[in-house]
Amino acid sequence: MSTTTSEVLSETTLLRFATAGSVDDGKSTLVGRLLHDSKSVLTDQLEAVERASASRGQDAPDLALLTDGLRAEREQGITIDVAYRYFATPRRRFILADTPGHVQYTRNMVTGASTAELTVILIDARNGVVEQTRRHAALAALLRVPHVVLAVNKMDLVDYAEPVFAAIAEEFTAYATELGVPEVTAIPISALAGDNVVEPSANMDWYGGPTVLEHLETVPVTHDLSHCHARLPVQYVIRPQTAEHPDYRGYAGQIAAGSFRVGEQITVLPSGRSTKIAGIDLLGEPVDVAWTTQSVTILLEDDIDISRGDLLVPSKDAPPTTQDIEATVCHVADAPLTVGHRVLLKHGTRTVKAIVKDIPSRLTLDDLSLHPHPGQLVANDIGRVKIRTAEPLPVDSYSDSRRTGSFILIDPNDGTTLTAGMVGESFASPEPVKDEAEDDGWDF
Structure with missing residues (x-):
């Protein structure tokens, strides 16, 4: 009896992974190349990309357009929202989240990587490790993503030089290790030319590791809930x-x-x-x-x-119930989060009133130093918070369960999501100070 495609796919594992990197590092091109070279693009999709590329005066199809689907994205040539793609090979099924590179869209990376088992962080070989690279590495560490792939892109623009790749890989791996990232796999690629994306590169015979797709197909899915x-x-x-x-x-x-x-x-x-x-x-x-x-x-x-x-x-x-929650958060709203802020805290299917009692520290990504008691967190800041809830909640540590160890803070006035939090996750923070917010009826 022959085996159908659906039967084969039912026996393969599923890998959720996200891409991240600075603007113009080539994330969307990498995703497009991955889909194209793995034969995961439908003919009509490819024809639409070819027409769109030709209308922009490009001789070859711009594979980045396979993911940059919004009109504003195509006009600006950047990714501004999380683009999800589903594809499969005979060895594994994939859910891919292509996240934006602009610093003001770091919050989108939190969304894309929150359920990922692997994150691909791209670096432009000409620029090396930059602030946004460090930000994405810090988020991968906080979100407990068990596997990180460092894709050093645009190697064709540095003459496929091994020393360039080696220096970037060494710097990033040292930084990620300090953050607590358990595993980093560095791969030199050219997404535009296809080097080491699906097929091994003939231009980098000094590299003996896996291609991006080979690693995605074989990496163990360790975060099994x-x-x-x-x-x-x-x-x-x-x-x-x-x-x-x-x-x-x-x-x-x-x-x-x-x-x-x-x-x-x-x-x-x-x-x-x-x-x-x-x-x-x-x-x-x-x-x-x-x-x-x-x-x-x-x-x-x-x-x-x-x-x-x-x-x-x-x-x-059974986990303990508590009204006092300590967590590391990524602030995602344009309005700042301040000490004394009255919010709604959503944990699982339960939503309760809460107060931000203290913000002990904000993380400085340049050197991983902590700015003590900043008083507020602004959009894309990563910081430590202490929260008091109106009702006891059964919370797990995020390191034990990403689902029941996470929460979001919501503005009670308009329902805006303010902050994404990870219970118990922490870069070492200083001692908290006593909250001196005025009593307005929300003290519990």
Whole structure:
């Protein structure tokens, strides 16, 4: 019996990865080359790119246009939003997030890399490591991305010189190691010419490592949430009240981490009440066990007051609840985040009132020094914050679970997302000072 393409793909692993780098380092060209040379571009897509390139007076197709899909992006020749692309090879399936390079779009990189298992950071071989490179490396470290690929691009413009590549790789690897990045793989490439993207380069016989695609196909997917502490944020309470199921009461949501099994003792947080799982429904069918990313409905043996925002966890592995959260954040809003700021904190499916009690430090990316007690964080700043919530929350450390160890801060006036936070993640920060914000009814 022959094996179909869908059967092959069902047996391959999925890798989520993001690209990052400074403006004009060639991210979109690399992505376009990767899609084109791996035969992942449809004929009509390629024809559209050829027409668009010809209309701009270019002799060859501009592969960057495969990802720069917005009109404003094509007019400016830059990426201004996260472009997601899905493609596959016989060895692996991929979800790719092409993120912007401008410093004012660093917040977009947080979005693109927050679920990535690997980040490709591009560097222009002519410019070497720059501030935005350090910013992206710091974000990769904070977001706990387990694998980083350093793609030293435009090697054709430095005569494919090995010393240029070696110096950049050494500087970046030393910086990333200091940040705590666990693994860096450096690859010299020319995205425009295709050197070491999909096929090995004949111009760099001194390099004996993998191409970009070869590394993407073989790197182990180590950030497997199925082995994390089991967590299910309740999204919806289901009570159909039909004649067939008059007493049906289920708690629906997507499993954020780990697995759940029928008969398992669980605890509902933040109330702390315990019971056992009586049943698990998956796509309308009963199952004995369910795991990470599956959307399920949990049925319980006892009647417990549970609503949207509660968290179901194994009783033997319940996280502590707290109203005091310490975290490292990337501020994404144009308006600054200040000490005493009244916000909404969204954790999983739960949203509560909160106050920014202190901003102990802001990270200076040039030398990784900490600016103590800056008083505020502005757009794209990375800093340490202390937050007090109106209600206790069951939070994990981000290093244990990226899903239940993360949160966002929201402006209660207009719903704007202000800040993305990672619980417990920290560059060493100085001692906090006492909050002296005025009492306006939000103190908890």
